[in-house]
Amino acid sequence: MANLRFLRGYNDAVVLGLARSGAVTRVELAERSGLTPQAVSKVVGRLIADGLLVESGTRNVGVGKPRTLLKLVADSRLALGAQVERDELRVVLTDLAGTVLDRAVAPLPRGFDPPAFVAELTRLVDRLRSDRLIGVGIGFVGPLDHRTGVVHDPNGLTGWHDVPLRSWAEERLGLPVVLDKDTNTAMVAEAWRRGEELRDAVLVLVGTGLGIGMLLDGRVHRGARTNAGEYGHTTLQLDGPTCVCGRTGCVEALHNLAAARGDLVEATSVVGVAVADLVQLLDIDHVVLAGRAVLAEPAAYLDGVRARLPKDEWLPVDVSITPLGDDVVAAGAAMLVLSEFYGRPR
Template sequence: MATRSGRRPRTRGMVLDRIRAARTISRIELAASSGVTPATITQVVRELMAHELVVEVGRGASTGGKPRTMLQLNPRARYAVGVLFERNTCVVVIVDLTGRQVARTSFPGTTLLPPEEALAQVAARVEALLGTAGVERDRVLGVGLVTYGPQDRRAGVLLTHQPTGAWFGYPVAPRLSELLDLPVLLDNDAAAAAIGEHWLGAARSDTFGCIYMASGIGGGVVLDGQVYRGSSSNGVEIGHITVDLDGGPCDCGNHGCLANYADPTAVIRQAVATPSLGRRLELDPDDPDVMTGFGRIAAAAGAGDPAARALIERSARLLGTAAVTLASLFDLDLIVLAGPSLTVAGPIYRPVVEEEVRRRTFARRAHPVRVITSVSGSDAAAIGGAVLVLQSELAVLELDAPARA
């Protein structure tokens, strides 16, 4: 999803984002907060209004002179699609220009399907949801496809042999774009969840960390309102920090990784090794449906089963190590817990992670570190994928087309 260079597109994008963040704002306030001249703001707003992206919504309170005309995004002017492509589940959401979710569907993951067949299913679900929601295709900016890494974000290619070797090097974004005839942006699920939280206001901060857990563990960090990506857009892979120097090898090439001890697959493996628990919950370590098995353990833990509770709390303490690492590396004062697994077991994870952070964070005497759960729950990454599309300059690039009547 390449964008065109030039000051005007960047200014348009900045103005759209400031109007979105403020919800309602005047032209004078836009100029004051952005440092852009009032004349330029007036011209940019005129262009945005001509293309129905921005509307006037009445007058603000008078400050002694003429009341200011307030501006707001037109939610129905454009839409974006977000797709969470996970081993065990797929979630498709549609959001309007403000980031508000207007439609959603989910279906079992495509773990063992070849890429072509799996993406055809995803494309069919996206088409069906657009039809059900009554969203006109010419108002859809694009699709944010978010999944695990490592990945080549710019090329839209996965660089992992998971869930099968057929996916390594497969151009998932270009192929889905062909199937849907829409631009497709590939991104990391944890990074998407983090930027989605920032847009939707749960974090109430321009700098925070996000720990994301579905079938695996990932991380994201937002710094001054921008997601941190690293040199290859595979930054903050918190699931692959070492928590056991003498631990066994991980598929990533490291040893003793956090994921090997704390992610849902590891918790299921530990539960199966506890014979009474594994039999009681009918767990199968070879079942590719990791989320269902983990959900059973989390439900048992929530119901007071001591063996299940011990496993979930151990995973939570290890996740607390990840949170401490994030907070210490980036001097954070906020950690958001997101993703399907942390939605299912969040009531257990959050207080345990919070206690680890409270006791062990390097800067705890300088400032506290809060731990909160995502407002988007299990849809955080899918919504974030759609938000990443909105955040791109696709919206402003369309301004070269004639305005709709």
């Protein structure tokens, strides 16, 4: 399986994933992983030798001698995550806990082509490079194929017809790379941060475009061609203005036009109406707003969305702004790399 590329072994990933949530004993690791105590001992020994785990204190367990606690060494390995917007590239460095340690940001030329992009990505990655890196995640504007790592003709960019970006980037950077839509990596970031609390949620990313990431029953929903979430191109007005996608009256076109003429009430209402439709369709109980338009006017977007949601008391919907701010897409891309490192299903 492609998602085991980063690992020395599946058992190592399972044990690390369990240690991620807090200090654990070898006995607990065996109980929770289903591995035999002998297998756990072997894996733990290997992970300690590699510097990923450290023995740290003991826990009393009533009878018998206290058990040694094992802790994840968060900065023993690092991941990079990138956000590719139509006018900007952002790369963040995170530790194994997903904490952002450093970042580099650079403008991208209008309509940039693949060679220009890969050169700029390489430059920023080299600025943050470390010998502890396990991989690079890229959150890119859609449409693209997450499984094959191929970008398919994003609106507003030239020369991006069926570009195998993941393999090109792996070759240039000399590191494993995962590619996903920016909306999905942002959703991954929120799911990672909030854990079990978030099971059925939508993340609305309002940047130069408008798209959504969906978490359904605890998993990021990507669809048959991994292209789900192109919600900005849902028709809201049959005779509406022409959109960059060539259709008319799209959510994205209506929002961007209102925003461009400074009509914040109309812009946020468009997002609110669109989100209300999603709540009806998917029965989600959490909505997370992100993207630079939202971050510039957070209170207005919160109000605009909340005002349009269903009023039924038994259908409460929590609406929030991502606390990860401008880093959410890039940090989520790094967390996607970490998820593969830990062998967690996604």
